[in-house]
Amino acid sequence: MLLVHPVTEVVRVAPALVVSLIIGSQHDDYRWTLLGLLIVVSHAILRWFTTSYRFGPVHIELRTGVFRKQRLSVPRSRIRSVEAKASFLHRVLGLAVVHIGTGSHAHHEHPFELNALDAKLVPKVRAALLTKDAVPQESTRAPADRRGTEIAHFSLAWVRYAPFSLTGVVAVGTIAGVIFQNGLGQRIADSAFLTGVFGAARSFGLVAMLACLLVALLVFASALACVRYVLSYGRLTVIDDGTVLHVSHGLLTTRQTSLDSSRLRGTTLAQPLLLRLAGGARLDAIMTGVRVHEHGSSLLLPSAPRAEAIRVSGTVTGTRTQDDVRLVHHGPAATRRRYVRALSPVAMAAAGLAIASRYVQMPSYAWWALAAATLTAIAVAWDRARGLGHAVLPGWLITQTGSLDRKRHTLQSSGIIGWTVRQTYFQRRAGLATVIAATPAGKGRYEVVDIPAERAWQLVDAVTPGAGDIWLVPRH
Known part of the structure; x- marks a missing residue:
């Protein structure tokens, strides 16, 4: 265990050590290089000796710091996910890095991370933290094997x-x-x-x-x-044991994420333009306590066939009615807004070229570039208009938007804690509105963009009965 921290720190400061080595070689004096290496290794060893953790019945604690002591305490009731990573060095030494995810939204908070934990203890720690039981010691018997059902696995x-x-x-x-x-x-x-x-x-x-x-x-x-x-x-597997989703993948650096199924609030089907043209998609889970900035923690499937991603989404959420649901289009006003927003920059560029051509001779390729930009903007606007829509199913809200980075969010209605109907100046002129569903899961807010204003609160009331009826009553 003691070897991990010094090697990691040496790799981190390797560029500075190389520069010091080059300067020292010019004067045949390597004392400063050796001194810097000694300081780095000593600090890493001291950090290992001054790091400790404790799992209590109510809180888990982490103490770190050599010169500045830090103590991080997290209530066990806030634990949302447990993720284990192991680089090649960790795997050689039989160790792992365990990251405990909570429901915190703050980006500046220190993560609860246990580095160089014995890999044999990881399954026990994961099971105990997610079930809120006492964490077993290394000498105790391992928990019962719950293999669960394999939902998906890697295909070459x-x-x-x-x-x-x-x-x-x-x-x-x-x-x-x-x-x-x-x-x-x-x-x-x-x-x-x-x-x-x-x-x-x-x-x-x-x-x-x-x-x-x-x-x-x-x-x-x-x-x-x-x-x-x-x-x-490589070697990706998605396993559901009834209470926890286990996602494991990686060849050199392995990553094992355990997600509490009771915290699942939906899925996100990501379809960037190039991947969508190839018939592929990526699937992420919308989890309470797993934020968007925690990259990879909510991954269910990497780039894979779209049909496979939709199948896994239906299996994870427990409903297959979302597979082929037709989205409700937002009408001609929303379509016009897509074209106006796409063509406005092109129109400004055309006006600039027209004005400049009155004073200087513009090269022909400038007009060809403008024509290409116009055709591209029209194609993007058409694709954005075609992909814009939403659907309301019993217990679920589905919303889709975007072209270059299209995403389809399937959100559980019981996970929505608030609603906002927003109208910008231009939306009011066009009779449109954006409905925002607030949730403590995923990115925190999911939007139904440019829906007709008269249908905005009807949508809210359809997803959360009673939430929008006060705005539906005519006021005299």
């Missing part, structure tokens, strides 16, 4: 959806940034291989060279996205 065929995300492009950008930051960009550009490639490409023309570069970038980014997908989500 899902890897085909990985290139339709931006993870590969981000990885390429990160690698390029590291290369140029360390002064290796010029060396790579001057290498014999790239010089020969660019020389051969010039003979085919500039357009062909740019096309080849774009294809190479897409292939490289897709390959990185596929590798990351397999490493992150």
Whole structure:
């Protein structure tokens, strides 16, 4: 256990140590490098010795700090999820990192995290915290094995959806940034291989060279996205034991999340444009106490076939009536608003070009770019209008919006604690309104965007009977 903290801290400050080593090598003096390494390792060892935790019948406590002591106490009644992660180093040493999620909304609060916990204790700790029982010690007998029902598991065929995300492009950008930051960009550009490639490409023309570069970038980014997908989500399983949802995935770094089923308030079906065109979707759980900024804690399915995501959503929520439900369209006014908002920036750009063309000669490609932007805006507006809608089912509210990042939220009506009907100036002019459902789960608020104003409180009263009837009574 003692090895984890020093290695982690050394890796964290590795860039500073490398710089110190380079400076020391120029003067044959490595004392400052060794001193810095000694300070880092000593601080990590002291932090391990000064960290302790206690599970009580009412509260759980965590004490940390070397120079500044901190004591974090959390009521056990606020525990919403227990997540266990294990990097490659943790797995070699038989350890894990346990993160305990609560219902706190504050981003600045310190997380309750137990680093370097014996991996054999993780199942016992997880079961005890989620069932509110006393936490067993290492010498006690393990709890009864509750295998539960497997809802979903990883399929290698899902890897085909990985290139339709931006993870590969981000990885390429990160690698390029590291290369140029360390002064290796010029060396790579001057290498014999790239010089020969660019020389051969010039003979085919500039357009062909740019096309080849774009294809190479897409292939490289897709390959990185596929590798990351397999490493992150390989061996994924979703198991329901009746009271807890267990989600486990990862090859090098494993991640095991346990979600209290009684805290489940719905699901979010995420369908970004590229992934949607490929027929895929991503599924997240809407959980009380699991906030949006806790990335990955609410994951049920990564990028997978849309039919599989819908099936898992229906299984988790306990109802299949949401699978093929038709959404209620918000009418022509909402459609016009989609087109107006999409075409307004294009119209402003066109006006700017028209004014500038009276004084200077505008290149022809500027007008071609404007035409392309107009067609793109029309396509996005059409897609946003087609995807806008909602549905009310017994006990559930379904709302969908977006085009480039379309999301379909299925929210349990019993988890809604308040309603807001909002109208901006332009919405009032168009006779529209936005209905906001407040909930302590997920991102805290889910919107039904640009619904006709006369139907806003009718929607509220349909989902939560009695919540909107006071606004439906005609006032004299």
